[in-house]
Amino acid sequence: MAHRSRLSGFLIDCETGDLLSAATFWSQALGLTVGGHEVGETSEYVGLEGTPAGLNVGLQRVTHPSRVHLDIEADDQDAEAARLEALGAKRIGWVKRWWVMEAPTGHRFCIVKMEKPDEGPPPTVWK
Template sequence: MHHSRLCAIVIDCHVDELAPVVDFWSRALGKPIASIDQDGDGKYAELQTAADEPIILLQKVDHASRVHLDIETDDLDAEVARLEQLGARRIAFVRGRWWVLEAPSGHRFCVVQRQREVFGPHLNHWD
């Protein structure tokens, strides 16, 4: 048995500098900025959300701006296999840490390891 849940809404930003768009999305969504530069490389920022809300990340990207979802799990291989059985296909294994998948609709999304210390609420249980 493994578990998964919607973890994050990721706003992919095709911009030269992430900070101005972080400010925009913070004000637009009414969420304070939790981190303007999560990893110190200028590629990731996070808005503050409650424990029972999805994380809101902003990511500087080289492709067109879009929004994608992250699904977190306690068993990466089992969750990717489950999603493949539903029709998703693997696109890339990134940094040896997460999978980018593509849904039958063409939407890209990521499957990541558990992101928050508390792994609930809204947790799905899979056999």
């Protein structure tokens, strides 16, 4: 069965106790505006607004060393994970609502659920 996917955006993983200060730095560095701030029991996110091409760019508090990772959004996350595994990626694990993957190069990325398939650049259809 065919599925669709596309680049969703980038997350700046921050090993910090002050995510709002990190968001202020990155918003100024990138010429963006600090957006919504979500704090959960085990998570914290800050969105950045005004991104080019409607990309989702944000920061998240993490317990591993700081890094940047990209998100791929798909209407069928399992099919997209299987497609990428066939290209050499491996599944690291299911976290909350997304697959954490690792590219053959060692880079981590996530496959998230496609929220607005009719907005933004058209997704690629994979057969």
